[in-house]
Amino acid sequence: xxxxxxxxxxxxxxxxxxxxxxxxxxxxxxxxxxxxxxxxxxxxxxxxxxxxxxxxxxxxxxxxxxxxxxxxxxxxxxxxxxxxxxxxxxxxxxxxxxxxxxxxxxxxxxxxxxxxxxxxxxxxxxxxxxxxxxxxxxxxxxxxxxxxxxxxxxxxxxxxxxxxxxxxxxxxxxxxxxxxxxxxxxxxxxxxxxxxxxxxxxxxxxxxxxxxxxxxxxxxxxxxxxxxxxxxxxxxxxxxxxxxxxxxxxxxxxxxxxxxxxxxxxxxxxxxxxxxxxxxxxxxxxxxxxxxxxxxxxxxxxxxxxxxxxxxxxxxxxxxxxxxxxxxxxxxxxxxxxxxxxxxxxxxxxxxxxxxxxxxxxxxxxxxxxxxxxxxxxxxxxxxxxxxxxxxxxxxxxxxxxxxxxxxxxxxxxxxxxxxxxxxxxxxxxxxxxxxxxxxxxxxxxxxxxxxxxxxxxxx
Amino acid sequence: xxxxxxxxxxxxxxxxxxxxxxxxxxxxxxxxxxxxxxxxxxxxxxxxxxxxxxxxxxxxxxxxxxxxxxxxxxxxxxxxxxxxxxxxxxxxxxxxxxxxxxxxxxxxxxxxxxxxxxxxxxxxxxxxxxxxxxxxxxxxxxxxxxxxxxxxxxxxxxxxxxxxxxxxxxxxxxxxxxxxxxxxxxxxxxxxxxxxxxxxxxxxxxxxxxxxxxxxxxxxxxxxxxxxxxxxxxxxxxxxxxxxxxxxxxxxxxxxxxxxxxxxxxxxxxxxxxxxxxxxxxxxxxxxxxxxxxxxxxxxxxxxxxxxxxxxxxxxxxxxxxxxxxxxxxxxxxxxxxxxxxxxxxxxxxxxxxxxxxxxxxxxxxxxxxxxxxxxxxxxxxxxxxxxxxxxxxxxxxxxxxxxxxxxxxxxxxxxxxxxxxxxxxxxxxxxxxxxxxxxxxxxxxxxxxxxxxxxxxxx
Numbered sequence: 017x018x019x020x021x022x023x024x025x026x027x028x029x030x031x032x033x034x035x036x037x038x039x040x041x042x043x044x045x046x047x048x049x050x051x052x053x054x055x056x057x058x059x060x061x062x063x064x065x066x067x068x069x070x071x072x073x074x075x076x077x078x079x080x081x082x083x084x085x086x087x088x089x090x091x092x093x094x095x096x097x098x099x100x101x102x103x104x105x106x107x108x109x110x111x112x113x114x115x116x117x118x119x120x121x122x123x124x125x126x127x128x129x130x131x132x133x134x135x136x137x138x139x140x141x142x143x144x145x146x147x148x149x150x151x152x153x154x155x156x157x158x159x160x161x162x163x164x165x166x167x168x169x170x171x172x173x174x175x176x177x178x179x180x181x182x183x184x185x186x187x188x189x190x191x192x193x194x195x196x197x198x199x200x201x202x203x204x205x206x207x208x209x210x211x212x213x214x215x216x217x218x219x220x221x222x223x224x225x226x227x228x229x230x231x232x233x234x235x236x237x238x239x240x241x242x243x244x245x246x247x248x249x250x251x252x253x254x255x256x257x258x259x260x261x262x263x264x265x266x267x268x269x270x271x272x273x274x275x276x277x278x279x280x281x282x283x284x285x286x287x288x289x290x291x292x293x294x295x296x297x298x299x300x301x302x303x304x305x306x307x308x309x310x311x312x313x314x315x316x317x318x319x320x321x322x323x324x325x326x327x328x329x330x331x332x333x334x335x336x337x338x339x340x341x342x343x344x345x346x347x348x349x350x351x352x353x354x355x356x357x358x359x360x361x362x363x364x365x366x367x368x369x370x371x372x373x374x375x376x377x378x379x380x381x382x383x384x385x386x387x388x389x390x391x392x393x394x395x396x397x398x399x400x401x402x403x404x405x406x407x408x409x410x411x412x413x414x415x416x417x418x419x420x421x422x423x424x425x426x427x428x429x430x431x432x433x434x435x436x437x438x439x440x441x442x443x444x445x446x447x448x449x450x451x452x453x454x455x456x457x458x459x460x461x462x463x464x465x466x467x468x469x470x471x472x473x474x475x476x
Numbered sequence: 477x478x479x480x481x482x483x484x485x486x487x488x489x490x491x492x493x494x495x496x497x498x499x500x501x502x503x504x505x506x507x508x509x510x511x512x513x514x515x516x517x518x519x520x521x522x523x524x525x526x527x528x529x530x531x532x533x534x535x536x537x538x539x540x541x542x543x544x545x546x547x548x549x550x551x552x553x554x555x556x557x558x559x560x561x562x563x564x565x566x567x568x569x570x571x572x573x574x575x576x577x578x579x580x581x582x583x584x585x586x587x588x589x590x591x592x593x594x595x596x597x598x599x600x601x602x603x604x605x606x607x608x609x610x611x612x613x614x615x616x617x618x619x620x621x622x623x624x625x626x627x628x629x630x631x632x633x634x635x636x637x638x639x640x641x642x643x644x645x646x647x648x649x650x651x652x653x654x655x656x657x658x659x660x661x662x663x664x665x666x667x668x669x670x671x672x673x674x675x676x677x678x679x680x681x682x683x684x685x686x687x688x689x690x691x692x693x694x695x696x697x698x699x700x701x702x703x704x705x706x707x708x709x710x711x712x713x714x715x716x717x718x719x720x721x722x723x724x725x726x727x728x729x730x731x732x733x734x735x736x737x738x739x740x741x742x743x744x745x746x747x748x749x750x751x752x753x754x755x756x757x758x759x760x761x762x763x764x765x766x767x768x769x770x771x772x773x774x775x776x777x778x779x780x781x782x783x784x785x786x787x788x789x790x791x792x793x794x795x796x797x798x799x800x801x802x803x804x805x806x807x808x809x810x811x812x813x814x815x816x817x818x819x820x821x822x823x824x825x826x827x828x829x830x831x832x833x834x835x836x837x838x839x840x841x842x843x844x845x846x847x848x849x850x851x852x853x854x855x856x857x858x859x860x861x862x863x864x865x866x867x868x869x870x871x872x873x874x875x876x877x878x879x880x881x882x883x884x885x886x887x888x889x890x891x892x893x894x895x896x897x898x899x900x901x902x903x904x905x906x907x908x909x910x911x912x913x914x915x916x917x918x919x920x921x922x923x924x925x926x927x928x929x930x931x932x933x934x935x936x
Contacts, residue, residue, distance in 0.1 A: 118713045118823030119852075141719075163662045174660055176669070177637070190911035197821040199851035200634055200892035202623045202673045203900070203907055204934060205916050209636070209669025213662045230719035253578045259601075259690035259759050299719050302762035361657040363578035391659035392579075432660035440663070447663055451650035455922065456665050462918035474664060 017056040017101075021077060025059055025101075028069055033060040033107070044102045047087040047094050048150075049439055055082065055096035060107040064183065064191065064222040067103070071220060072189030074101060074468055081187070082470050083216040085126070085158020088150040090355070091437030093162060093215045097472050103220060105157055112136055113223070120228045121180055121197055126157025126221045130164075133226070143231040145172035148433065157221050163213035165433030167264040170256075170390025171297075174433070176212045178227045184211055184219035187464045197225055210459065215435055217470040218463040232297040234304055235263070237332035240315050241322040244289035245269060246366040251292065251318035252389045253362060258314060260307050263295040265390035266339050269369065272386040275345040276338050284338065292320075292389065293339050342386045343395075349382040350399035352409065354416050358423040359393040359432030371422040372396060379415040393432035420446055436474040444475035477516040477561075481537060485519055485561075488529055493520040493567070504562045507547040507554050508610075509899055515542065515556035520567040524643065524651065524682040527563070531680060532649030534561065534928055541647070542930050543676040545586070545618020548610040550815070551897030553622060553675045557932050563680060565617055572596055573683070580688045581640055581657055586617025586681045590624075593686070603691040605632035608893065617681050623673035625893030627724040630716075630850025631757075634893070636672045638687045644671055644679035647924045657685055670919065675895055677930040678923040692757040694764055695723070697792035700775050701782040704749035705729060706826040711752065711778035712849045713822060718774060720767050723755040725850035726799045729829065732846045735805040736798050744798065752780075752849065753799050802846045803855075809842040810859035812869065814876050818883040819853040819892030831882040832856060839875040853892035880906055896934040904935035 017036060025034040035041075036057045045052045056079075061067045074081050080100025087094050096102060105127030114123040115137055122133060122144065130151040134144050147166035148154055154164065160182070165174045181195035194207035211218055242248035245267075252265055268276070268291045277284040284291070292315070296307040312323045326332035346353065360368050369385060376383040379398075387395040396419055400412045420430055420443050430440050430447050444453065457476050460467070477496060485494040495501075496517045505512045516539075521527045534541050540560025547554050556562060565587030574583040575597060582593060582604065590611040594604050607626035608614055614624065620642070625634045641655035654667035671678055702708035705727075712725055728736070728751045737744040744751070752775070756767040772783045786792035806813065820828050829845060836843040839858075847855040856879055860872045880890055880903050890900050890907050904913065917936050920927070 116821075116823070117717055119821045120717065121821075141717075163666070165660045165662075169659050176666070186911065186915065188911075190909075190915075192909070192912050192915060196819070196889045197887055198819045198853075198889060198892065199629050200625045200819045200848075200853045201889040202625075202893060202895050203890040204896065204904065204912070205919055206623070206636070206669055206673050207912075207915070209666055209672065210919075212669065213666050218665075230717065233719070257577055257580065257601075257690065259693070298763070300760070300763040300766045303758070303760040306760045359656070359658045359660045361576075361579045361581075363576070388660075393658075393660045427657055429656045429658060429661040430663040432658065433662060435662050436664065444664065449650075449652075451646065451648075452652050452664070452667075455646065455650075455652060455667070458922035459665055459670075459919065462915065462922045 021079065022057065024073060025057065029059060029062065029066060033062065044084065044104065045096065047089045047092060049090060049092045051092055051095060051438070053095045053097050055102040056099045058102045058104055060104055062108040064185070067185045067220050067222055068189045068191065070103065071185050071187055075187045075189065075466055078466060078468060080468055080471060083161070083220045085155035085161065086153050088154040089158065089162060089437060090434040091439040093435050093437035093473060095438060097438060105155065115140060119197055122226050122228055124156055124224050124226065126155060126224065128156045130154055130156055130159055137228055138231055141231050142228040144178065144226060144228055146175045146178055156224055156226070160212055160221060160224055161214065161216045162435040165393060167266065167388065169388060170265055171261045171263045179208055179212055179224065180227050181225035182208050182211055182221055183223035184221050186219050187466065187469050192219065195225070213435070215437060215470060215473055217460060217473055217476070233299045234301060235295055235297040236304055236308060237326040237335050238294045238308065238311060239324045239326070239335045240292045240320045241285055241288045242290045242292065242320050245369045247319035248290035248292050249365045249389065251315045251320060254318060255311050255314040258310055260296070260310050262311070262390060263297050264388065266293045266387065267291065267389045268339065268342055268386045269384060271349070271382055271384035272342050272346060275348050275384060276341055278348055279345040280341065282338060291338070293335055339386070346384045346397055346399060349384065350401045352400035352403035352412070354398040354400070354412050356396050356416060356419065357393060357432045357434045358396060358419065358428055358430065359391070360423055360426045360428030362389065362392045364426040364428065365389060365392060365394065368394065368422065368426055368428070372419060375415055375418050375422070379411055381412060381415055417443065438473060441473065441475040481539065482517065484533060485517065489519060489522065489526060493522065504544065504564065505556065507549045507552060509550060509552045511552055511555060513555045513557050515562040516559045518562045518564055520564055522568040524645070527645045527680050527682055528649045528651065530563065531645050531647055535647045535649065535926055538926060538928065540928055540931060543621070543680045545615035545621065546613050548614045549618065549622060549897060550894040551899040553895050553897035553933060555898060557898060565615065575600060579657055582686050582688055584616055584684050584686065586615060586684060588616045590614055590616055590619055597688055598691055601691050602688040604638065604686060604688055606635045606638055616684055616686070620672055620681060620684055621674065621676045622895040625853060627726065627848065629848060630725055631721045631723045639668055639672055639684065640687050641685035642668050642671055642681055643683035644681050646679050647926065647929050652679065655685070673895070675897060675930060675933055677920060677933055677936070693759045694761060695755055695757040696764055696768060697786040697795050698754045698768065698771060699784045699786070699795045700752045700780040701745055701748045702750045702752065702780050705829045707779035708750035708752050709825045709849065711775045711780060714778060715771050715774040718770055720756070720770050722771070722850060723757050724848065726753045726847065727751065727849045728799065728802055728846045729844060731809070731842055731844035732802050732806060735808050735844060736801055738808055739805040740801065742798060751798070753795055799846070806844045806857055806859060809844065810861045812860035812863035812872070814858040814860070814872055816856050816876060816879065817853060817892045817894045818856060818879065818888055818890065819851070820883055820886045820888030822849065822852045824886040824888065825849060825852060825854065828854065828882065828886055828888070832879060835875055835878050835882070839871055841872060841875055877903065898933060901933065901935040
């Protein structure tokens with residue numbers, strides 16, 4: 017980075033908000049992919065005004081800008097793959113600006129941590145449902161940019177369902193306002209719609225208006241054991257079609273169950289085909305009891321050998337312990353885990369898991385799967401025994417590519433919640449036609465004609 | 477239209493699907509705005525393949541194309557304002573292709589009538605909630621293109637909340653697939669998000685995958701009378717914040733109540749400030765009873781002088797009769813009605829209605845208001861006594877413009893559900909900055925570089 021550019025940023029933001037030293041560059045060089053790319057500098061904007069000036073200057077001087085949430089992304093969306101300036105919001109732009117009790121919305125800056133908002137609104141009996149696994153540390157700006165999902169998606173949907181309005185700065189430095197604090201708004205193009213999930217490549221978010229809902233008064237957790245994945249999936253679809261709306265419906269396959277049991281000795285059946293963990297919530301005890309009764313009926317009819325309702329919070333926590341510790345337990349199968357968040361239509365989950373079983377046999381890797389059956393989002397994990405064996409690692413990536421192909425064939429998507437970023441960019445051509453890729457490039461150009469904003473991502 | 481172009485279309489589609497005669501042109505020259513613009517021809521594509529060939533040819537020969545649903549739009553979105561070819565889907569592309577009970581989605585062609593889908597899915601105990609007032613005759617392709625709302629938005633959201641995937645043809649003739657049959661999909665830009673509400677100006681929809689939900693088993697209708705709009709709005713916000721999720725919360729203001737009473741003698745109180753009609757639904761009687769009890773509590777506490785629950789379907793129909801006949805009853809105030817569907821954040825409804833009252837006094841027009849308090853969407857009606865008095869009509873439009881300004885000042889939108897089209901295009905500059913308009917033009921260019929698709933709409 018030219019010294020005069022560094023000086024401009026230091027003058028604009030103060031020395032304490034513009035860093036070009038090695039320590040800062042290194043601190044902002046990584047994300048959850050564990051890949052590293054050094055940026056040319058790190059800026060901490062204090063306000064929308066700062067972002068406007070930074071972008072204007074960068075656009076005029078062809079400086080790459082990478083907006084960054086908390087760096088918890090799994091696909092490298094926040095990595096400075098070709099240098100440039102990282103814009104970080106956690107220092108100043110991390111405030112909840114308003115909790116509007118009459119319209120049930122919150123207005124926040126992009127650096128607010130998801131869980132911070134959840135806790136604040138809970139004080140008023142309100143609820144912000146999107147709950148990515150990273151919610152304790154991921155930022156809402158990052159959540160919107162990646163359209164983060166979570167456990168509660170089956171009932172409550174994902175981040176995009178909670179974005180009512182956005183303020184954002186175009187690379188030219190122009191402010192745009194997208195959406196309104198209203199449920200209905202059909203004036204002009206749905207700019208908020210295209211900014212969500214755009215991985216910071218179209219504009220820099222400066223303010224988010226998010227929908228809140230009343231916090232449900234009661235939640236119940238259930239645990240059930242199935243002889244096969246197919247019977248578990250049958251149970252899921254029958255109960256959803258019957259009108260039950262579980263908050264979450266999480267599953268573990270046989271390998272995942274065995275891994276958790278081996279590691280934690282929770283008395284799980286080593287021969288079970290699948291476990292389902294389902295929560296229901298609501299404000300009226302009778303309605304929850306009715307849901308639980310129906311769930312039990314459909315689950316047993318689909319072949320469950322056990323259906324248990326947690327008696328209290330302690331039992332519920334014990335049940336969720338199993339799901340939450342899947343990811344670390346499967347480390348017994350290898351020291352390198354290639355974890356993907358593919359998603360297929362719910363009804364295709366048995367086909368997907370059968371196909372993955374075949375891929376597992378073909379390549380000789382264990383591939384434990386667990387995740388969100390309620391919405392068809394499966395975390396598949398190709399486990400490599402020895403990460404130093406290059407040949408093995410290469411074959412593992414081939415297995416991953418085959419899983420992607422299978423997913424697309426089944427009408428699914430490369431990514432349910434992690435985004436494309438760098439990691440999945442090589443696979444975009446499996447999912448999208450040339451015309452679709454060209455259209456996405458043209459959309460990027462419409463927002464960012466000089467391609468300064470998080471370029472070289474998403475295969476664009 | 478050149479004879480050789482006409483011949484191309486006749487050869488492609490058959491004489492029975494390509495019309496260039498006056499009767500057909502006239503039949504497809506109008507919509508619900510009652511404005512008329514003659515197109516140069518009317519085509520009835522039989523398939524996606526037909527649309528691809530038509531668009532390719534039109535793009536090469538600079539022929540304007542206007543995709544048209546049922547022509548029930550209120551803002552001229554389907555009008556051939558500068559000639560061109562109308563693409564009509566009601567003849568061939570009007571099929572429900574699939575009702576997928578496992579994934580709870582329906583796949584339909586764009587010409588399917590909204591109510592037709594609702595009735596078909598109800599046979600399976602399923603529900604497609606978006607219910608624009610035009611649902612008996614408006615098409616789903618039109619609903620998606622305008623992002624149609626309806627009465628049930630407060631609980632169930634609007635059309636965009638039910639679009640899972642779209643197939644669409646770009647003006648170049650390239651097919652694009654946007655979205656998936658999955659709740660989660662974050663691969664690439666949210667193309668479905670930007671196609672929704674784009675008023676047929678970006679691509680031609682050829683297939684829609686729509687989300688379904690289980691049909692609720694019970695519905696209850698309530699009726700209550702308030703001394704003022706303010707007290708009614710208070711009742712709305714308090715009950716929503718308490719966790720009740722009414723399907724709809726419709727209001728009538730004093731002028732609307734008086735008009736319905738004058739016309740139909742239903743025993744409505746002529747001095748009431750507002751009437752609220754609220755429905756609740758669900759699968760469990762106890763939960764509905766709880767909702768009704770809470771609704772009554774909050775409504776009475778906010779000052780309702782009466783709160784009544786319909787005993788049976790007959791009583792519920794009587795209550796809804798009042799709301800459904802507002803629009804025609806207010807004709808007692810004039811023979812020209814300038815009807816707008818502005819929307820503000822719910823909490824701003826009292827300010828909006830107070831401001832409209834002032835505008836009514838300033839211009840000397842009666843302006844009855846009714847609509848959807850649950851989502852802040854108000855139908856305002858500037859009533860002109862004599863539509864032949866040009867001076868009066870001119871002043872009425874000035875009053876409308878002032879209502880738009882007020883709406884924007886209160887954080888609202890020009891249109892909650894009708895779209896911009898031609899009618900509201902002159903007001904886009906009240907709501908959007910030059911940078912925002914420029915961005916929308918650039919997005920249009922990204923999809924439609926030769927500007928052949930429904931051009932000259934939305935102020936672009």
